[in-house]
Amino acid sequence: MWQQCWKHFKIYALLIKLNAMRQLEYRVNIILGLLVEIGYLGIKLLYAYIIHDTGVHISGFAPQSLYLFIGTFILMTVFFVAMLQFNIMAFDRQIIEGEFDLILTKPVSAQFLATLKYVETWMVIPNVIVGLGLVGYGWYASGIAFDVLHVGLYLLYAVLGVLTMYCVFTLPLLLAFKLHNISAFHSLVWALWDFNNLPHRIFPSPIQIIGTVFFPIFLITNFSPLAIMGQLSLGEMVWGALAPILLFLLTCWGWQRAISTYESGGG
Amino acid sequence: MxxxxxxxxxxxxxxYRKPQGLSASFKNLWQRQVEFxxxxxxxxxxxxxxxxxxxxxxxxxxxxxxxxxxxxxxxxxxxxxxxxxxxxxxxxxxxxxxxxxxxxxxxxxxxxxxxxxxxxxxxxxxxxxxxxxxxxxxxxxxxxxxxxxxxxxxxxxxxxxxxxxxxxxxxxxxxxxxxxxxxxxxxxxxxxxxxxxxxxxxxxxxxxxxxxxxxxxxxxxxxxxxxxxxxxxxxxxxxxxxxxxDSLGGLRRIHIESESALRSELLSRYGKVISNDIHRAELEVNDGVANEVLQQLLKDIMVKDVRITAPPLEDSLERLYQRQGQVA
Structure with missing residues (x-):
């Protein structure tokens, strides 16, 4: 099993490199894309600054700690855009046009190749820089100790958040095997993603429960800052660690069932 | 092995089938005629x-x-x-x-x-x-x-x-x-x-x-x-x-080249004329009589060049499909 994980890790590293090289072939596109990203970031930062400047505590969170949430959200957006966005957009086309046929004949996990083949590289750089900066500032301004325990806790829940994000957005893709065209689903994905913009504690408790337990979208960006702020209960900490693993197993099981009925397309 | x-x-x-037109598309929204x-x-x-x-x-x-x-x-x-x-x-x-x-x-x-x-x-x-x-x-x-x-x-x-x-x-x-x-x-x-x-x-x-x-x-x-x-x-x-x-009746093609004009009416006595462009013609005959037909042709016509080949694979396939009754 570890051998397989290592093999897939090495392939993913090469995929990142190939995608970076592919994108470098289009210089103007990279520059324009970076400018658009910087523009979006400017709007997000302005919005964060206004919240900070008003000095209002939101759901018990001090303004400076909100930077921790917004920074984490921006970093998770990096993973979302880099790892998932373009694969989600290309997924149903692969099924309809039969490109998935070739993926199925490769001695590698078809789920891995079909859902992680495309990686966005250069355009996420501004988000990485600003996200890290905001997390750093929020961390410092909130007076959280910068030690192994806290950094480890933050990274652990961040990794689990990425895993949750992968599952939450991959599971509905399986519908493409049955329904073929799932373009309407893409709009839903972007709408759901924006729920993570602020701490989930600002939502009414039924929404918090739904978003944490039944459709655990809040686990993606909220748990890592909450964990280092000491705001997670023991039950939430356990659920935050368990849910991503259960979700991942569910995704793999669903994937196996979906591809067993794959009927191929495109002749 | x-x-x-x-x-x-x-x-x-x-x-499923989708008959022509918008109304059929609306009908298809809730009722689809599934076939296998x-x-x-x-x-x-x-x-x-x-x-x-x-x-x-x-x-x-x-x-x-x-x-x-x-x-x-x-x-x-x-x-x-x-x-x-x-x-x-x-x-x-x-x-x-x-x-x-x-x-x-x-x-x-x-x-x-x-x-x-x-x-x-x-x-x-x-x-x-x-x-x-x-x-x-x-x-x-x-x-x-x-x-x-x-x-x-x-x-x-x-x-x-x-x-x-x-x-x-x-x-x-x-x-x-x-x-x-x-x-x-x-x-x-x-x-x-x-x-x-x-x-x-x-x-x-x-x-x-x-x-x-x-x-x-x-x-x-x-x-x-x-x-x-x-x-x-x-x-x-x-x-x-x-x-x-061979399974389709064992046909052969005779390709003839002559300096004199080749007439289709004359050639059709020997076999089915596949093509004839005056100096070059192609005949289809049964395998069993190919040699006999060739000898007769050599006697009757001033032949410059001649060769016998199997019919093209396309033709054999077409006949196979025809035999199965499945040619459009």
């Missing part, structure tokens, strides 16, 4: 190691569906398939490392990158040791004459060059079995010949087993010793090419 064993293989697809199509019906055959087999049939006959079941892309509805000792639908990695499939209309190379970068991905996916990878890449690219194109973006290559690169990508891991689904589609005749010559060499040197679908009879005649013909999902012929022609 059999590389492919197929017994009673069938595949049924579900589909048996794309492959009870097909059985075996292929031995080292054989090069053509899989022929008209569009929609079931060739590609069968090939997809043999390569594990599709699960059969019923029937048994063993390929290289594996059940393809189990999709085991060990099985996938032993075969390759090349589909003329589906590509695995990254268009924005030079082919060499896509080959590096193949190396990692198939876990090919670097010295072996280099050795195979050098050999394949030299034989196909594309060594100088390895560092050019794939989308900037011609169709023929791209297909050669796709072939290299399909062969880098050293497969024992190759499924080729219309590999020369869209290629000019020079590229077609280059690909076919390369495959011939590969079969000779590497004892590769090939199952090939193509609508190009020149490909088939050049490469294949055996033909499987499928029509409406059923296997209607399985034998060598010569026997396909």
């Amino acid at each position: 059999n590389v492919i064993e197929v017994e009673g293989l069938s595949k049924t697809f579900k589909f 199509k048996e794309a492959v019906k009870n097909v059985s055959f075996n292929i031995e190691r080292g054989q090069v087999v053509a899989f022929l049939g008209t569009n929609g006959a079931g060739k590609t569906t069968t090939m997809k079941m043999l390569s594990g892309i599709l699960h059969p509805t019923t029937g048994k398939v063993r390929v290289l000792g594996h059940t393809p639908s189990d999709r085991e990695d060990q099985f996938k490392k032993r075969f390759s499939i090349l589909m003329g209309q589906k590509h695995q190379l990254w268009p924005d990158l030079p082919a060499i970068d896509s080959f590096a991905l193949c190396q990692r996916i198939y876990e090919i040791p670097t010295p072996l990878f280099r050795q195979r890449l050098t050999r394949l690219s030299e034989v196909l004459g594309v060594s100088h194109l390895l560092d050019i973006q794939v989308r900037r290559l011609s169709l023929g060059e791209r297909m050669k690169m796709e072939l290299i990508a399909a062969l880098l891991h050293g497969p024992e079995l190759l499924f080729l689904d219309e590999p020369t589609i869209g290629l000019d005749f020079l590229s077609q010949r280059a690909v076919m010559r390369f495959l011939q060499q590969l079969v000779k040197e590497d004892n590769l087993t090939i199952l090939l679908t193509s609508h190009n009879m020149a490909d088939i005649s050049a490469l294949c010793e055996r033909v499987l013909v499928i029509q409406n999902g059923q296997l209607i012929f399985d034998d060598c090419i010569a026997n396909l022609q």
